[in-house]
Amino acid sequence: MSSILETLEVTFSYPGTQANALNKMNIRIPAGKKTAICGHNGSGKSTLFLQAIGIHAPTSGQVMWNNQPLTYTRKELKQLRQDVGLVFQDPEQQLILNTPYEDISYGLRNAGLPEAEIKQQTEAILHTMNLTHLAQKPIHHLSLGQKKRVALAGVLVLQPKLLLLDEPTAYLDRISEQQLLAELNRIQANGMTLVMATHDMNLAYSWADWMLVLDQGKCVMEGTPDEIFSNSEAIKTLGLDLPMLLELWLSLPETTRQINKAPKSIEDFKQLLEKSFACL
Known part of the structure; x- marks a missing residue:
């Protein structure tokens, strides 16, 4: 499994603090996949994201991007922040201009694109994200869900290779x-690597x-969701919950579990129950 981003023994502490926010962290983000990063507040999720876009450099250790170590030159960081997009949990931290159109086009303008191309790409992403009817509406009149979609569109318009999302459904x-997850699934199907930090098991x-x-x-743990949650004792020791569906x-009879796959959605579970009751 090829990795798009890795950390090798990365340690980092914020100025004025003694505890390490990252403590010899080793992670790998598989290219083209949807990765969920879980853990309590203070576990290092947000700090890891800031390392990934070069806002902070490690105190020790190495961040690897496409199998090459980051060197933190101005030129490299500029390219890195085009290749790696970060969407904050609170869209108010990300939306700085008056309307969705202005905010989404800002990054393209910063990148020095011609106005005709800025207009074309901005209108295209507004259409894709179902935001065209809101393009000229004041940002402060939008709902939270609409603001989150505008913030996402402002990152996607730059066509990053890796998209980092901090608690996107909070x-x-x-x-x-559901609208947001459908859009994330669409862009991942088109080849983008997604990483989501979430408390939602x-x-x-x-x-x-x-x-x-x-x-x-x-x-402390890595693997597929089935592999991670099969170790229920470790999950509970970390103070995390098992998913309700799991x-x-x-709770179903072992005979049912032996001949069926574990459901990953409510619809899957309903179909499983219908199938089981039909056999009675």
Whole structure:
């Protein structure tokens, strides 16, 4: 499995603090996959993202991008931040201009593109993200779900190779969450690598191809969701929950579990129940 981003024994501490935010962290992000990073507040998720876009350099250790070590030159960092996009948990931290059109076009203008190309690419991503009707609406009049989609569009318009999302579904209603996840699945199917930091074990279980579990600045577990959650004792020791669907699955008779795959969505679980009851 090829990696697009790796950390090798990365240690980092913020100025004025004694504890390490990252403590000899070793992680690998598989290219082209959907990776969920889980862990409590303070486990290192946000700090890892800031390392990935070169905002902070390690105190020791090495960050690898496409199998090459980062050197943190101005030229390299500029290219890195075009290749790696970060969407913050709170869109208010990311949206700086008056309207979605202005905000989305800002990054392209910063990159020095001609105005005709800026217009074409901005209008294209507005259409793709179903935001055209909101293009000229004041940002402060948008709902939280709409703001999150605008923030995502502002990153996607730069066509990054790796997209980092910090708690992207936090505080969203169910419909807004489904819309956002559908868009993430679409862009990953087109070849983009996605990494999502989340506290939501249900989401990590149903969405991710690969999982990393962080604790006290270290990666303590990695693998597929099925591999991670099969070690239920380790998950509970870390103070994390098993996904509800998995708990329901484990409550079914062993004979049912032997001949069926564990469901990854409510629809899968409903079909499983319908199938099981039809056999009675």
